[in-house]
Amino acid sequence: MGRFILRRLVTLVPTMLLASFVVFALLQLIPGDPAVVIAGEYATPERLDAIREQLGLNESFFAQYIHWLVGVLQGDLGTSLLNQGEIVEQITRRMPATLTIVVGALIFSLVIGLPLGVAAARRAERLSDSVITGISTLGVAMPNFWLGMLLVAVFSLKLDWLPATGSVGITENPWQAVQHALLPSIALGAVGAAELARQTRSALIGVLNSDFIRTHRAKGLSENRIMWVHGLRSAGIPIATTFGLLVNRFLGATVVIEAVFGIPGLGSLIVASTFNLDFPVVQGVVLVMVVIVVFVNFLVDLSYRLIDPRIRT
Secondary structure (H helix, E strand, O other): OHHHHHHHHHHHHHHHHHHHHHHHHHHHOOOOOHHHHHHOOOOOHHHHHHHHHHHOOOOOHHHHHHHHHHHHHOOOOOEOOOOOOEHHHHHHHHHHHHHHHHHHHHHHHHHHHHHHHHHHHHOOOOHHHHHHHHHHHHHHHOOHHHHHHHHHHHHHHHOOOOOOOOOOOOOOOHHHHHHHHHHHHHHHHHHHHHHHHHHHHHHHHHHHOOHHHHHHHHOOOOHHHHHHHHHHHHOHHHHHHHHHHHHHHHHHHHHHHHHHHOOOOHHHHHHHHHHOOOHHHHHHHHHHHHHHHHHHHHHHHHHHHHHOHHHHO
């Protein structure tokens, strides 16, 4: 196991280098001059040249990339073009709000989607299976921003049970943090719950028709033990894969969800920085999200070896 982890960590190095290059290269294609953003539209040519020289914008593309990468490896993502603040500090301040709703959405997807998928698989080709499959299909097609606005209208504006906007740090007031994160987590995780239910049902139906499940039934094992212990473990790889992919989807969807609920997270920071042509901030946030996704994929790879012993050989 240790050798496998070491090999996977080694393979992460070129992956991260390629990801950093793509992030840096794509944002260089965005129209706009950072020097104009800093100095203003009516700045003199001398002032613009001085800013370009200060930021290294006169260097070649690869020289700029190497300079930026060296700073990233040292924990320095640069400074904002708009307010000259440290990008690391801005990301650190806003990341807890985003991670709170992403983790909440993952928990919601797992708690709702997994039991629904199991229930549908146990009653395959029956009415309850058709109902669960229909609800899951509707959930996959439902836009999360529309669901978010509907939740706000019902639970915040009409019933006044939960706050409609904003966020509270989990360390400041845990109860208020949960209250603020509940609605955005449901809006974000509804699609994930539907997708997880569909994948769990599909994987379990194939497992429940296999010979080793018939053997367990012949031994007299209870259906619950067969399903939750042996069945889910055998169907665990596609379920773990789906769960890992949800992290990527949820991080991308936070841009919309944070706008609906007025959450000051990484998604809203990307939107504001894009409108202000603050390219270094956008680069820093996207790079942090890429690192999170790559790390989650690494954990998913490790889970494969725990779920299926055959992969270890």
